[in-house]
Amino acid sequence: MQGLKRTFRAAVASAALSLTALSAGAAEPVRIGEINSYTGLPAFTIPYRQGWELAVEEINDKGGVLGGRMLEVISRDDAGKPDDAVRVANELVSNEKVDILAGTYFSHIGLAVSDYALRSKKVFVAAEPLTDAITWDKGNRYTFRLRPSTYMQAAMLVDRAAALPAKRWATVAPNYEYGQSAVAVFKQLLKAKRPDVEFVGEQWPAQGKIDAGSTVQALAASQPEAIFNVTFGPDLAKFVREGTTRGVFDGVSVVSLLTGEPEYLDPLKGEAPDGWIVTGYPWDQIDTPAHKAFLDAYQARFKDYPRLGSIVGYTTFKAIAAAVDKAGSTDSEKVADAFKGLKVESPFGGIEFRAIDHQATMGAYVGSIAVKDGKGAMTDWAYSDGADYLPSDEVVLKRRPQ
Structure with a gap:
C-alpha cells in the first residue's frame, strides 16, 4: 500500500x-x-x-x-x-x-x-x-x-451568528491570507449587524501545524460566549477533539467556515461537533x-x-x-x-460570473451539525445564493483596480 x-x-x-x-x-x-x-x-x-x-x-x-x-x-x-x-x-x-x-x-x-x-x-x-x-x-x-469568497461565506454565517445571544466572541484561524481575510470580514459584518458584540480573543495557528492544546487553552482564557472558527482539515480535527475534551465548547456557540463539507466533516465521525453553525454540502439530502x-x-x-x-x-x-x-x-x-x-x-x-469583479455567484449551504448514526450530518440547512451576499458595486469598485 x-x-x-x-x-x-x-x-x-x-x-x-x-x-x-x-x-x-x-x-x-x-x-x-x-x-x-x-x-x-x-x-x-x-x-x-x-x-x-x-x-x-x-x-x-x-x-x-x-x-x-x-x-x-x-x-x-x-x-x-x-x-x-x-x-x-x-x-x-x-x-x-x-x-x-x-x-x-x-x-x-x-x-x-x-x-x-x-x-x-x-x-x-x-x-x-x-x-x-x-x-x-x-x-x-x-x-x-x-x-x-470569504466575504460571501462569512456574510452567510453572520445571518445566523447575529441571531445568537452571545456578545463576547473569540476567533481561531490559520495564519495566512485565507484565515486573516475570513476573520476580518466576519468581524466587520457581525459588528455592522450587532454593534453590541466584542471580540475578546484571537488565535492564529500556523496552517497544518496547530498546537491544539495551547490554542484551546488560550481561547478558554478569554471566556468567550461564541467562537468563530476557520481551521479545516487535520487542524480542525485536532481543534475539535481538544476543545471537546477540555469542555471549551460547553455552553459556547461555534460558527465555523467549511466544517459542514464532507471532506472535513466525515473524518470526524462520532466526534463531529454537535450544534456548530457551518457552511457545507449535505450531498445526500439535496x-x-x-x-x-x-x-x-x-x-x-x-x-x-x-x-x-x-x-x-x-x-x-x-x-x-x-x-x-x-x-x-x-x-x-x-x-x-x-x-x-x-x-x-x-x-x-x-x-x-459577474462582469464587475469576475466573481461567480455560486452559493453555499448553511446549517448546523448533528451527530446521527455515529457520524456528523448537516441539519436545518438552506442554500444561500451567492448573488445575495455580495457588497454593492460601489464597494467593489473602490477595492478593485480599474
Whole structure:
C-alpha cells in the first residue's frame, strides 16, 4: 500500500494527465493547464480532480467545444508552494502551450498564479481560493473565481451568528491570507449587524501545524460566549477533539467556515461537533433535478459519493467549456471577455460570473451539525445564493483596480 501511495504521489507530481478522445488527424484540442495541491490536501483535491474528470468526459462525449475540438487537461501538483505553482504555470504556458489555466486551492497560491496570469495575459479560472483579494484588491482582467469568497461565506454565517445571544466572541484561524481575510470580514459584518458584540480573543495557528492544546487553552482564557472558527482539515480535527475534551465548547456557540463539507466533516465521525453553525454540502439530502443528475453520474463513474471538491472541479471545467464556446475561440482576450457575465448551469443551479469583479455567484449551504448514526450530518440547512451576499458595486469598485 505504501508503495502504491508513493507511486501515485510521484505520478501526480511529475506526470501530465491527458483526457482526450482525439484520434489521428482530429482537430487540435483545447489545452487546459490545471494546477492544484494534490499531495498537500488530498481530501479536497482528489474529489476535485474526479469532478473535473467527469466534466471533461461529458463535454468530450458530446463533441467537445468549438464544433469538435476536444478538451485536453495537463495537470500539475504545486506542492502547496506559491513558487512551485508559478513555476509549473510557466511550464504549462511556455512548454505545453496551454490555452487556459485553472485550479489552485490555497489562497496565497491562487494569488500567485493570478499575478502570473496577468503578466502572461493568460486566462486563469481560480476554482477554490477563497480570499477576497483575488477578485477585488488584486483582481485583474484574466482571473475569474468560481467558489463563494470569504466575504460571501462569512456574510452567510453572520445571518445566523447575529441571531445568537452571545456578545463576547473569540476567533481561531490559520495564519495566512485565507484565515486573516475570513476573520476580518466576519468581524466587520457581525459588528455592522450587532454593534453590541466584542471580540475578546484571537488565535492564529500556523496552517497544518496547530498546537491544539495551547490554542484551546488560550481561547478558554478569554471566556468567550461564541467562537468563530476557520481551521479545516487535520487542524480542525485536532481543534475539535481538544476543545471537546477540555469542555471549551460547553455552553459556547461555534460558527465555523467549511466544517459542514464532507471532506472535513466525515473524518470526524462520532466526534463531529454537535450544534456548530457551518457552511457545507449535505450531498445526500439535496433533491433538486440538477444535483440528482450530477450525483447519479458521479456515483456511476467513481463508485463513491461526491465531496464539495467534486462540485468545484466539475463546475470549473463546465464553465471553461461554456466560455470557450461563447468566445468562439481560445484567444485569451476573447475568452476573458466571454467570461464576463457568463451564465452556467451547475449542480447547485444557475450561476453567473459577474462582469464587475469576475466573481461567480455560486452559493453555499448553511446549517448546523448533528451527530446521527455515529457520524456528523448537516441539519436545518438552506442554500444561500451567492448573488445575495455580495457588497454593492460601489464597494467593489473602490477595492478593485480599474
